[in-house]
């Protein structure tokens with residue numbers, strides 16, 4: 001993908017959360033967004049996901065400018081798969097129905113074809129035996145794998161992950177990170193907000209450090225972690241790596 005942000009700004013009340021960000025990340029397969037809590041990572045991811053409209057400016061994906069009007073956002077959202085920290089599964093629906101519902105209602109796929117796609121996605125993540133279960137009957141790792149299965153079922157051009165493992169214990173974290181790595185090896189493009197620095201370094205081509213609504217620096221993962229250029233990023237990494 002080619003991702004660029006163009007004078008992008010977003011405020012909540014008087015709080016300027018994304019502060020006039022212009023950056024061209026260039027051609028990349030996977031981008032990790034790191035930075036301190038409250039720095040604007042989730043807001044930026046939601047804007048790129050088309051779930052939040054910027055106040056001004058915009059962004060372009062593969063040279064295509066995405067506007068702030070609802071029609072352009074809706075068209076954009078159709079090609080994305082999004083996975084959040086807290087699963088966002090429909091609690092009253094089975095794992096299977098969580099995947100078929102958007103395929104039918106948003107993508108207009110016939111029920112029988114949607115079920116076939118959903119069963120295949122569940123099989124792929126070793127969830128075939130859990131298809132009939134509701135989220136409350138699944139473990140955290142299983143829920144998150146259902147969320148990932150749902151995200152890839154539509155064959156998105158880009159996957160967006162917002163801290164997909166932060167609600168999980170270490171074993172389940174490893175399970176979900178394995179799945180993400182697998183998707184990367186398959187050649188899927190993704191954008192990942194994460195606190196897992198080791199994983200970001202391992203799996204992302206590029207890393208962007210976002211603090212106080214600005215991209216303070218970005219670069220190839222190996223370089224940024226080995227030799228951060230800004231004091232903010234150096235301090236952030238030192239703080240994180242101390243623990």
Ligand SMILES: Nc1ncnc2c1ncn2[C@@H]1O[C@H](COP(=O)(O)OP(=O)(O)OP(=O)(O)O)[C@@H](O)[C@H]1O
Pocket residue numbers: 012015017035036037038039040041042043044
């Ligand atoms: N819907 C909202 N309404 C009001 N303020 C919001 C909203 N969403 C985010 N904010 C504020 O925007 C700022 C950035 O929040 P954001 O969630 O983007 O940060 P973050 O970098 O993802 O933090 P974390 O690492 O804790 O998830 C915070 O000050 C937050 O309180």
Ligand SMILES: [Mg+2]
Pocket residue numbers: 041042043
């Ligand atoms: Mg966040």
